[in-house]
Amino acid sequence: xxxxxxxxxxxxxxxxxxxxxxxxxxxxxxxxxxxxxxxxxxxxxxxxxxxxxxxxxxxxxxxxxxxxxxxxxxxxxxxxxxxxxxxxxxxxxxxxxxxxxxxxxxxxxxxxxxxxxxxxxxxxxxxxxxxxxxxxxxxxxxxxxxxxxxxxxxxxxxxxxxxxxxxxxxxxxxxxxxxxxxxxxxxxxxxxxxxxxxxxxxxxxxxxxxxxxxxxxxxxxxxxxxxxxxxxxxxxxxxxxxxxxxxxxxxxxxxxxxxxxxxxxxxxxxxxxxxx
Amino acid sequence: xxxxxxxxxxxxxxxxxxxxxxxxxxxxxxxxxxxxxxxxxxxxxxxxxxxxxxxxxxxxxxxxxxxxxxxxxxxxxxxxxxxxxxxxxxxxxxxxxxxxxxxxxxxxxxxxxxxxxxxxxxxxxxxxxxxxxxxxxxxxxxxxxxxxxxxxxxxxxxxxxxxxxxxxxxxxxxxxxxxxxxxxxxxxxxxxx
Ligand SMILES: C[S@@+](CC[C@H](N)C(=O)[O-])C[C@H]1O[C@@H](n2cnc3c(N)ncnc32)[C@H](O)[C@@H]1O
Numbered sequence: 516x517x518x519x520x521x522x523x524x525x526x527x528x529x530x531x532x533x534x535x536x537x538x539x540x541x542x543x544x545x546x547x548x549x550x551x552x553x554x555x556x557x558x559x560x561x562x563x564x565x566x567x568x569x570x571x572x573x574x575x576x577x578x579x580x581x582x583x584x585x586x587x588x589x590x591x592x593x594x595x596x597x598x599x600x601x602x603x604x605x606x607x608x609x610x611x612x613x614x615x616x617x618x619x620x621x622x623x624x625x626x627x628x629x630x631x632x633x634x635x636x637x638x639x640x641x642x643x644x645x646x647x648x649x650x651x652x653x654x655x656x657x658x659x660x661x662x663x664x665x666x667x668x669x670x671x672x673x674x675x676x677x678x679x680x681x682x683x684x685x686x687x688x689x690x691x692x693x694x695x696x697x698x699x700x701x702x703x704x705x706x707x708x709x710x711x712x713x714x715x716x717x718x719x720x721x722x723x724x725x726x727x728x729x730x731x732x733x734x735x736x737x738x739x740x741x742x743x744x745x746x747x748x749x750x751x752x753x754x755x756x757x758x759x760x761x762x763x764x765x766x767x768x769x770x771x772x773x774x775x776x777x778x779x780x781x782x783x784x785x786x787x788x789x790x791x
Numbered sequence: 792x793x794x795x796x797x798x799x800x801x802x803x804x805x806x807x808x809x810x811x812x813x814x815x816x817x818x819x820x821x822x823x824x825x826x827x828x829x830x831x832x833x834x835x836x837x838x839x840x841x842x843x844x845x846x847x848x849x850x851x852x853x854x855x856x857x858x859x860x861x862x863x864x865x866x867x868x869x870x871x872x873x874x875x876x877x878x879x880x881x882x883x884x885x886x887x888x889x890x891x892x893x894x895x896x897x898x899x900x901x902x903x904x905x906x907x908x909x910x911x912x913x914x915x916x917x918x919x920x921x922x923x924x925x926x927x928x929x930x931x932x933x934x935x936x937x938x939x940x941x942x943x944x945x946x947x948x949x950x951x952x953x954x955x956x957x958x959x960x961x962x963x964x965x966x967x968x969x970x971x972x973x974x975x976x977x978x979x980x981x982x983x984x
Binding site: 546547548549552553589591732735736739762763764765766782 | 840858859860872875876878879880881886887888889890891902905906909910
Protein backbone atom coordinates (compact mmCIF):
# COMPACT_ATOMS: atom_id res chain seq x y z
CA UNK A 516 0.00 0.00 0.00
CA UNK A 517 1.40 3.36 -0.99
CA UNK A 518 1.30 5.97 1.78
CA UNK A 519 0.08 9.53 1.19
CA UNK A 520 3.68 10.72 1.66
CA UNK A 521 4.81 8.42 -1.12
CA UNK A 522 1.99 9.58 -3.37
CA UNK A 523 2.95 13.20 -2.73
CA UNK A 524 6.51 12.29 -3.72
CA UNK A 525 5.29 10.67 -6.94
CA UNK A 526 3.05 13.63 -7.83
CA UNK A 527 5.91 16.02 -7.19
CA UNK A 528 8.09 14.03 -9.57
CA UNK A 529 5.39 14.07 -12.26
CA UNK A 530 4.95 17.79 -11.82
CA UNK A 531 8.69 18.46 -12.22
CA UNK A 532 8.74 16.27 -15.35
CA UNK A 533 5.80 18.20 -16.75
CA UNK A 534 7.31 21.60 -16.00
CA UNK A 535 10.56 20.60 -17.70
CA UNK A 536 8.69 19.49 -20.81
CA UNK A 537 6.20 22.35 -21.02
CA UNK A 538 8.24 25.32 -19.82
CA UNK A 539 11.84 24.18 -20.27
CA UNK A 540 12.72 24.81 -16.63
CA UNK A 541 14.33 21.66 -15.27
CA UNK A 542 14.11 21.54 -11.50
CA UNK A 543 14.83 17.80 -11.37
CA UNK A 544 18.48 18.70 -10.96
CA UNK A 545 17.85 20.78 -7.84
CA UNK A 546 18.69 19.55 -4.34
CA UNK A 547 15.48 17.96 -3.16
CA UNK A 548 15.12 18.88 0.49
CA UNK A 549 14.97 22.64 0.02
CA UNK A 550 13.06 22.44 -3.28
CA UNK A 551 10.40 20.24 -1.70
CA UNK A 552 10.05 22.53 1.29
CA UNK A 553 9.42 25.49 -0.98
CA UNK A 554 7.02 23.58 -3.23
CA UNK A 555 5.00 22.49 -0.21
CA UNK A 556 4.98 26.06 1.04
CA UNK A 557 3.69 27.21 -2.35
CA UNK A 558 1.03 24.49 -2.31
CA UNK A 559 -0.23 25.60 1.10
CA UNK A 560 -0.95 29.09 -0.24
CA UNK A 561 -2.09 28.02 -3.74
CA UNK A 562 -5.62 26.90 -3.01
CA UNK A 563 -4.89 23.40 -4.36
CA UNK A 564 -5.09 20.36 -2.11
CA UNK A 565 -2.30 18.37 -3.69
CA UNK A 566 0.38 18.52 -6.36
CA UNK A 567 -1.74 16.07 -8.32
CA UNK A 568 -4.63 18.50 -8.31
CA UNK A 569 -2.42 21.47 -9.16
CA UNK A 570 -0.57 19.70 -11.97
CA UNK A 571 -2.91 20.26 -14.94
CA UNK A 572 -3.42 23.90 -13.92
CA UNK A 573 0.30 24.56 -13.68
CA UNK A 574 0.99 22.92 -17.03
CA UNK A 575 -1.82 24.73 -18.84
CA UNK A 576 -1.71 28.15 -17.24
CA UNK A 577 1.56 30.10 -17.49
CA UNK A 578 0.35 32.60 -14.89
CA UNK A 579 0.00 29.87 -12.29
CA UNK A 580 3.38 28.50 -13.30
CA UNK A 581 4.98 31.93 -12.85
CA UNK A 582 3.59 32.03 -9.33
CA UNK A 583 5.07 28.64 -8.58
CA UNK A 584 8.38 29.65 -10.13
CA UNK A 585 8.50 32.63 -7.82
CA UNK A 586 7.87 30.34 -4.87
CA UNK A 587 10.57 27.91 -5.96
CA UNK A 588 13.39 30.37 -6.50
CA UNK A 589 14.96 31.67 -3.34
CA UNK A 590 15.82 35.29 -3.70
CA UNK A 591 17.09 36.25 -0.29
CA UNK A 592 20.26 38.26 -0.44
CA UNK A 593 22.13 41.05 1.29
CA UNK A 594 24.62 43.75 0.35
CA UNK A 595 28.21 42.90 1.20
CA UNK A 596 27.11 39.52 2.60
CA UNK A 597 30.22 37.89 4.16
CA UNK A 598 32.17 41.15 4.47
CA UNK A 599 35.53 39.38 4.60
CA UNK A 600 34.94 38.09 1.08
CA UNK A 601 34.37 41.60 -0.24
CA UNK A 602 37.39 42.78 1.73
CA UNK A 603 39.47 40.14 -0.03
CA UNK A 604 38.06 41.17 -3.41
CA UNK A 605 38.97 44.75 -2.60
CA UNK A 606 42.48 43.98 -1.44
CA UNK A 607 43.55 41.03 -3.54
CA UNK A 608 41.39 40.99 -6.68
CA UNK A 609 40.97 44.61 -7.75
CA UNK A 610 44.73 45.19 -8.11
CA UNK A 611 44.64 42.64 -10.96
CA UNK A 612 41.39 43.90 -12.43
CA UNK A 613 42.93 47.36 -12.66
CA UNK A 614 45.54 46.09 -15.10
CA UNK A 615 42.81 45.62 -17.72
CA UNK A 616 41.59 48.57 -19.81
CA UNK A 617 38.04 47.35 -19.32
CA UNK A 618 36.69 44.76 -16.89
CA UNK A 619 33.70 42.50 -17.48
CA UNK A 620 32.06 40.72 -14.60
CA UNK A 621 29.31 38.11 -14.70
CA UNK A 622 27.16 37.85 -11.64
CA UNK A 623 25.10 34.66 -12.02
CA UNK A 624 22.05 34.15 -9.80
CA UNK A 625 22.11 37.79 -8.72
CA UNK A 626 18.62 37.73 -7.10
CA UNK A 627 17.45 41.27 -6.34
CA UNK A 628 20.88 42.66 -7.13
CA UNK A 629 22.26 43.33 -3.66
CA UNK A 630 25.70 41.97 -4.33
CA UNK A 631 25.88 43.28 -7.89
CA UNK A 632 25.39 46.78 -6.46
CA UNK A 633 27.92 45.96 -3.77
CA UNK A 634 30.48 45.11 -6.43
CA UNK A 635 29.70 48.30 -8.34
CA UNK A 636 30.31 50.37 -5.20
CA UNK A 637 33.51 48.51 -4.41
CA UNK A 638 34.93 48.86 -7.92
CA UNK A 639 34.13 52.58 -8.06
CA UNK A 640 35.86 53.11 -4.74
CA UNK A 641 38.89 51.25 -6.02
CA UNK A 642 39.20 53.61 -8.95
CA UNK A 643 37.58 51.56 -11.70
CA UNK A 644 34.67 53.91 -12.33
CA UNK A 645 33.70 53.92 -15.99
CA UNK A 646 35.98 50.96 -16.72
CA UNK A 647 33.79 48.02 -15.84
CA UNK A 648 30.48 46.40 -16.64
CA UNK A 649 28.59 43.93 -14.48
CA UNK A 650 26.30 41.45 -16.23
CA UNK A 651 23.88 40.42 -13.49
CA UNK A 652 21.68 37.48 -14.41
CA UNK A 653 19.01 35.36 -12.81
CA UNK A 654 16.43 32.79 -13.85
CA UNK A 655 13.64 34.75 -12.18
CA UNK A 656 12.49 37.70 -14.30
CA UNK A 657 10.37 39.15 -11.54
CA UNK A 658 13.33 39.42 -9.18
CA UNK A 659 15.40 40.97 -11.97
CA UNK A 660 12.95 43.81 -12.39
CA UNK A 661 13.19 44.37 -8.67
CA UNK A 662 16.97 44.39 -8.97
CA UNK A 663 16.72 46.89 -11.80
CA UNK A 664 14.91 49.32 -9.52
CA UNK A 665 17.62 49.31 -6.88
CA UNK A 666 15.17 50.00 -4.10
CA UNK A 667 15.47 48.13 -0.81
CA UNK A 668 13.63 48.24 2.50
CA UNK A 669 15.10 50.95 4.67
CA UNK A 670 15.25 48.63 7.65
CA UNK A 671 17.89 46.54 5.86
CA UNK A 672 20.27 49.48 5.61
CA UNK A 673 21.61 49.00 9.11
CA UNK A 674 22.85 45.50 8.32
CA UNK A 675 24.12 46.58 4.90
CA UNK A 676 25.97 49.54 6.43
CA UNK A 677 27.55 47.29 9.02
CA UNK A 678 28.64 44.82 6.32
CA UNK A 679 29.95 47.63 4.12
CA UNK A 680 32.12 48.99 6.89
CA UNK A 681 33.48 45.57 7.77
CA UNK A 682 34.29 44.96 4.11
CA UNK A 683 36.69 47.90 4.11
CA UNK A 684 34.32 50.50 2.61
CA UNK A 685 36.08 53.78 2.04
CA UNK A 686 33.28 56.26 2.53
CA UNK A 687 30.00 56.51 4.35
CA UNK A 688 27.43 53.99 3.14
CA UNK A 689 24.66 56.57 3.39
CA UNK A 690 26.32 58.40 0.48
CA UNK A 691 25.06 55.61 -1.76
CA UNK A 692 21.34 55.84 -1.12
CA UNK A 693 18.53 58.24 -0.41
CA UNK A 694 15.87 57.29 2.11
CA UNK A 695 12.23 57.70 1.17
CA UNK A 696 9.54 56.69 3.62
CA UNK A 697 10.44 53.12 4.49
CA UNK A 698 12.60 52.56 1.43
CA UNK A 699 16.14 53.28 0.37
CA UNK A 700 16.90 54.06 -3.24
CA UNK A 701 20.43 53.34 -4.38
CA UNK A 702 22.28 56.02 -6.30
CA UNK A 703 20.97 55.75 -9.90
CA UNK A 704 24.47 56.14 -11.36
CA UNK A 705 25.34 52.71 -9.95
CA UNK A 706 22.81 51.16 -12.31
CA UNK A 707 24.60 52.48 -15.36
CA UNK A 708 27.37 50.00 -14.79
CA UNK A 709 25.11 46.98 -14.39
CA UNK A 710 23.18 45.12 -17.09
CA UNK A 711 20.40 42.94 -15.69
CA UNK A 712 19.34 40.05 -17.92
CA UNK A 713 17.58 36.75 -17.61
CA UNK A 714 19.75 33.63 -17.88
CA UNK A 715 19.06 30.07 -16.81
CA UNK A 716 22.11 28.19 -15.58
CA UNK A 717 20.25 24.95 -16.23
CA UNK A 718 19.60 25.62 -19.89
CA UNK A 719 21.23 28.69 -21.42
CA UNK A 720 24.70 29.02 -22.88
CA UNK A 721 27.79 31.04 -22.14
CA UNK A 722 28.60 34.72 -22.34
CA UNK A 723 31.62 36.43 -23.85
CA UNK A 724 34.95 36.57 -22.06
CA UNK A 725 34.83 37.68 -18.42
CA UNK A 726 37.54 38.73 -15.99
CA UNK A 727 35.45 37.70 -13.01
CA UNK A 728 32.44 35.50 -12.33
CA UNK A 729 30.49 35.64 -9.09
CA UNK A 730 27.95 32.96 -8.31
CA UNK A 731 27.22 32.82 -4.63
CA UNK A 732 24.73 30.62 -2.81
CA UNK A 733 23.24 29.30 -6.02
CA UNK A 734 25.19 26.06 -6.45
CA UNK A 735 24.09 24.84 -2.99
CA UNK A 736 20.64 24.45 -4.54
CA UNK A 737 21.92 22.28 -7.39
CA UNK A 738 22.66 18.57 -7.59
CA UNK A 739 26.05 17.39 -8.83
CA UNK A 740 25.29 17.33 -12.53
CA UNK A 741 23.84 20.83 -12.62
CA UNK A 742 26.67 22.15 -10.44
CA UNK A 743 29.15 20.90 -13.00
CA UNK A 744 27.13 22.34 -15.85
CA UNK A 745 27.19 25.79 -14.25
CA UNK A 746 30.86 25.56 -13.33
CA UNK A 747 31.78 24.53 -16.86
CA UNK A 748 29.92 27.57 -18.18
CA UNK A 749 31.89 29.82 -15.86
CA UNK A 750 35.13 28.08 -16.76
CA UNK A 751 34.57 28.50 -20.48
CA UNK A 752 34.05 32.23 -20.30
CA UNK A 753 36.65 33.14 -17.67
CA UNK A 754 39.86 34.63 -19.01
CA UNK A 755 43.12 33.07 -17.85
CA UNK A 756 44.07 34.74 -14.60
CA UNK A 757 40.38 35.61 -14.02
CA UNK A 758 38.51 35.12 -10.76
CA UNK A 759 35.66 32.85 -9.75
CA UNK A 760 33.87 33.73 -6.53
CA UNK A 761 31.51 31.19 -4.95
CA UNK A 762 29.52 31.29 -1.71
CA UNK A 763 31.49 30.61 1.48
CA UNK A 764 29.97 27.13 1.79
CA UNK A 765 30.54 26.25 -1.86
CA UNK A 766 33.79 24.78 -3.06
CA UNK A 767 35.59 23.51 -6.15
CA UNK A 768 36.95 20.55 -4.17
CA UNK A 769 36.32 17.42 -6.14
CA UNK A 770 34.87 19.20 -9.19
CA UNK A 771 36.22 18.59 -12.67
CA UNK A 772 37.45 22.16 -13.21
CA UNK A 773 39.27 22.26 -9.84
CA UNK A 774 42.77 21.58 -11.29
CA UNK A 775 42.58 24.84 -13.24
CA UNK A 776 41.97 26.98 -10.17
CA UNK A 777 43.61 28.07 -6.96
CA UNK A 778 41.87 29.66 -3.97
CA UNK A 779 43.50 33.04 -3.39
CA UNK A 780 42.92 33.15 0.39
CA UNK A 781 41.66 30.38 2.70
CA UNK A 782 37.90 30.10 3.22
CA UNK A 783 37.07 32.98 0.84
CA UNK A 784 36.08 30.66 -2.04
CA UNK A 785 37.62 33.18 -4.39
CA UNK A 786 39.47 31.14 -6.98
CA UNK A 787 41.91 32.34 -9.61
CA UNK A 788 42.05 30.60 -12.95
CA UNK A 789 45.56 29.47 -13.76
CA UNK A 790 47.28 30.63 -16.94
CA UNK A 791 47.10 27.87 -19.53
CA UNK B 792 10.27 1.08 27.19
CA UNK B 793 13.14 1.71 24.73
CA UNK B 794 11.94 0.47 21.39
CA UNK B 795 14.63 -1.52 19.69
CA UNK B 796 15.04 0.06 16.29
CA UNK B 797 18.64 0.64 15.20
CA UNK B 798 19.11 4.39 15.10
CA UNK B 799 20.98 6.01 12.22
CA UNK B 800 21.46 9.55 13.47
CA UNK B 801 20.82 12.02 16.29
CA UNK B 802 19.64 15.54 15.51
CA UNK B 803 19.88 18.25 18.15
CA UNK B 804 18.34 21.70 18.42
CA UNK B 805 19.74 24.19 20.90
CA UNK B 806 19.55 27.93 21.12
CA UNK B 807 21.84 30.79 21.89
CA UNK B 808 23.57 30.33 25.22
CA UNK B 809 23.78 26.57 24.82
CA UNK B 810 27.53 26.47 24.41
CA UNK B 811 28.24 25.15 27.91
CA UNK B 812 25.56 22.48 27.57
CA UNK B 813 26.98 21.39 24.22
CA UNK B 814 30.53 21.36 25.55
CA UNK B 815 29.58 19.10 28.45
CA UNK B 816 27.44 16.81 26.30
CA UNK B 817 29.79 16.38 23.37
CA UNK B 818 32.81 16.32 25.67
CA UNK B 819 31.41 13.23 27.40
CA UNK B 820 30.93 11.20 24.21
CA UNK B 821 33.61 8.74 23.15
CA UNK B 822 35.64 9.33 20.00
CA UNK B 823 34.10 6.25 18.39
CA UNK B 824 30.49 7.09 19.20
CA UNK B 825 28.77 5.13 16.42
CA UNK B 826 26.12 7.64 15.23
CA UNK B 827 26.48 10.97 13.48
CA UNK B 828 25.20 13.94 15.49
CA UNK B 829 23.72 16.78 13.45
CA UNK B 830 23.20 20.01 15.33
CA UNK B 831 21.50 23.32 14.79
CA UNK B 832 22.53 25.93 17.29
CA UNK B 833 21.13 29.41 16.87
CA UNK B 834 24.07 31.71 16.34
CA UNK B 835 24.51 35.20 15.00
CA UNK B 836 25.38 35.57 11.29
CA UNK B 837 28.92 36.79 11.83
CA UNK B 838 30.11 33.93 14.04
CA UNK B 839 32.13 32.06 11.43
CA UNK B 840 33.60 28.63 12.02
CA UNK B 841 34.69 29.52 15.56
CA UNK B 842 32.19 27.33 17.36
CA UNK B 843 33.04 24.09 15.56
CA UNK B 844 36.76 24.68 16.04
CA UNK B 845 36.27 25.48 19.71
CA UNK B 846 34.21 22.36 20.37
CA UNK B 847 36.54 20.16 18.35
CA UNK B 848 39.39 21.33 20.54
CA UNK B 849 37.74 20.26 23.80
CA UNK B 850 35.99 17.06 22.64
CA UNK B 851 37.25 13.57 21.84
CA UNK B 852 34.59 13.18 19.22
CA UNK B 853 35.27 15.06 15.97
CA UNK B 854 33.30 18.31 15.62
CA UNK B 855 33.08 20.16 12.31
CA UNK B 856 30.98 22.66 10.45
CA UNK B 857 28.63 20.88 8.04
CA UNK B 858 29.45 21.02 4.34
CA UNK B 859 26.87 20.63 1.61
CA UNK B 860 26.57 17.21 -0.05
CA UNK B 861 28.50 15.67 2.82
CA UNK B 862 27.48 12.18 3.95
CA UNK B 863 27.28 12.19 7.75
CA UNK B 864 29.25 9.40 9.42
CA UNK B 865 29.51 8.05 12.97
CA UNK B 866 31.92 9.59 15.45
CA UNK B 867 31.36 13.02 13.97
CA UNK B 868 29.37 16.06 15.01
CA UNK B 869 28.07 18.37 12.27
CA UNK B 870 27.22 21.93 13.22
CA UNK B 871 25.07 24.15 11.02
CA UNK B 872 27.11 27.04 9.60
CA UNK B 873 26.08 30.54 10.66
CA UNK B 874 23.46 32.08 8.37
CA UNK B 875 22.57 28.84 6.51
CA UNK B 876 19.79 26.33 7.03
CA UNK B 877 21.08 22.79 7.49
CA UNK B 878 19.02 19.98 5.98
CA UNK B 879 19.20 16.27 5.35
CA UNK B 880 18.56 15.18 1.76
CA UNK B 881 16.54 12.07 0.96
CA UNK B 882 19.76 10.16 0.27
CA UNK B 883 21.07 11.02 3.74
CA UNK B 884 23.56 13.67 2.61
CA UNK B 885 23.61 17.09 4.22
CA UNK B 886 22.32 20.14 2.37
CA UNK B 887 22.53 23.88 2.99
CA UNK B 888 20.32 26.76 1.93
CA UNK B 889 19.98 30.49 2.35
CA UNK B 890 16.19 30.32 2.35
CA UNK B 891 14.54 32.95 4.56
CA UNK B 892 14.68 32.47 8.34
CA UNK B 893 12.14 30.10 9.90
CA UNK B 894 10.94 30.96 13.42
CA UNK B 895 13.18 34.04 13.07
CA UNK B 896 16.13 31.68 12.88
CA UNK B 897 18.63 30.68 10.23
CA UNK B 898 19.75 28.00 10.85
CA UNK B 899 16.40 26.74 12.09
CA UNK B 900 15.89 23.60 14.16
CA UNK B 901 12.54 22.84 12.49
CA UNK B 902 14.12 22.85 9.03
CA UNK B 903 16.76 20.33 10.14
CA UNK B 904 14.30 18.14 12.05
CA UNK B 905 11.63 18.02 9.35
CA UNK B 906 14.04 17.13 6.57
CA UNK B 907 15.91 14.62 8.76
CA UNK B 908 12.60 12.98 9.68
CA UNK B 909 11.90 12.42 5.98
CA UNK B 910 15.33 10.98 5.36
CA UNK B 911 15.85 8.80 8.45
CA UNK B 912 12.28 7.87 9.40
CA UNK B 913 12.26 5.67 12.49
CA UNK B 914 16.04 5.67 12.58
CA UNK B 915 16.13 9.14 14.04
CA UNK B 916 16.55 10.54 17.53
CA UNK B 917 15.40 14.18 17.84
CA UNK B 918 16.68 16.18 20.79
CA UNK B 919 15.54 19.62 21.96
CA UNK B 920 17.82 21.29 24.47
CA UNK B 921 17.96 24.63 26.26
CA UNK B 922 16.74 27.68 24.41
CA UNK B 923 14.23 30.47 24.11
CA UNK B 924 11.36 30.31 21.65
CA UNK B 925 9.54 27.47 19.97
CA UNK B 926 11.93 26.40 17.23
CA UNK B 927 12.16 22.60 17.13
CA UNK B 928 8.63 21.80 18.29
CA UNK B 929 7.15 21.31 14.85
CA UNK B 930 10.16 19.35 13.72
CA UNK B 931 10.01 17.07 16.74
CA UNK B 932 6.40 16.35 15.94
CA UNK B 933 7.38 15.35 12.43
CA UNK B 934 10.15 13.10 13.77
CA UNK B 935 7.68 11.27 15.97
CA UNK B 936 5.14 11.04 13.16
CA UNK B 937 7.76 9.34 11.01
CA UNK B 938 8.51 6.82 13.74
CA UNK B 939 11.59 8.37 15.34
CA UNK B 940 11.92 9.18 19.03
CA UNK B 941 11.92 12.47 20.92
CA UNK B 942 14.26 13.50 23.71
CA UNK B 943 13.78 16.79 25.54
CA UNK B 944 15.93 18.41 28.19
CA UNK B 945 14.11 18.78 31.49
CA UNK B 946 13.00 22.43 31.40
CA UNK B 947 13.98 22.86 35.04
CA UNK B 948 17.48 21.81 34.16
CA UNK B 949 17.72 24.14 31.14
CA UNK B 950 19.25 27.62 31.19
CA UNK B 951 16.34 28.77 29.01
CA UNK B 952 13.22 26.67 29.35
CA UNK B 953 10.82 27.76 26.62
CA UNK B 954 12.20 25.62 23.79
CA UNK B 955 12.01 22.43 25.90
CA UNK B 956 8.64 23.47 27.32
CA UNK B 957 7.18 24.08 23.87
CA UNK B 958 8.58 20.76 22.67
CA UNK B 959 6.94 18.92 25.54
CA UNK B 960 3.63 20.55 24.70
CA UNK B 961 3.95 19.59 21.04
CA UNK B 962 4.79 15.90 21.53
CA UNK B 963 4.95 13.29 24.24
CA UNK B 964 8.70 12.89 24.56
CA UNK B 965 10.15 9.39 24.91
CA UNK B 966 12.68 10.79 27.35
CA UNK B 967 12.80 13.94 29.47
CA UNK B 968 16.25 14.14 31.00
CA UNK B 969 18.71 16.46 32.71
CA UNK B 970 21.63 17.42 30.51
CA UNK B 971 24.02 15.48 32.72
CA UNK B 972 22.20 12.27 31.82
CA UNK B 973 22.26 12.85 28.05
CA UNK B 974 25.62 11.22 27.26
CA UNK B 975 24.57 7.98 28.96
CA UNK B 976 21.22 8.03 27.14
CA UNK B 977 22.89 8.66 23.78
CA UNK B 978 25.27 5.76 24.32
CA UNK B 979 22.39 3.49 25.29
CA UNK B 980 20.35 4.52 22.24
CA UNK B 981 23.32 4.07 19.95
CA UNK B 982 23.60 0.44 21.07
CA UNK B 983 19.97 -0.47 20.49
CA UNK B 984 19.54 -2.65 17.43
C1 LIG C 1 19.82 32.47 -2.61
S1 LIG C 1 19.83 33.45 -4.04
C2 LIG C 1 21.52 34.02 -4.06
C3 LIG C 1 21.59 35.50 -4.24
C4 LIG C 1 22.98 36.13 -4.24
N1 LIG C 1 23.84 35.55 -5.24
C5 LIG C 1 23.60 36.03 -2.87
O1 LIG C 1 24.62 35.35 -2.72
O2 LIG C 1 23.12 36.66 -1.96
C6 LIG C 1 19.76 32.26 -5.34
C7 LIG C 1 19.39 32.86 -6.70
O3 LIG C 1 19.65 31.90 -7.72
C8 LIG C 1 18.64 32.01 -8.70
N2 LIG C 1 18.58 30.78 -9.49
C9 LIG C 1 18.05 29.60 -9.14
N3 LIG C 1 18.14 28.73 -10.14
C10 LIG C 1 18.76 29.37 -11.16
C11 LIG C 1 19.16 28.98 -12.48
N4 LIG C 1 18.91 27.76 -12.95
N5 LIG C 1 19.77 29.90 -13.25
C12 LIG C 1 20.02 31.14 -12.78
N6 LIG C 1 19.68 31.56 -11.55
C13 LIG C 1 19.06 30.68 -10.74
C14 LIG C 1 17.40 32.28 -7.89
O4 LIG C 1 16.38 32.88 -8.67
C15 LIG C 1 17.92 33.22 -6.79
O5 LIG C 1 17.77 34.55 -7.13
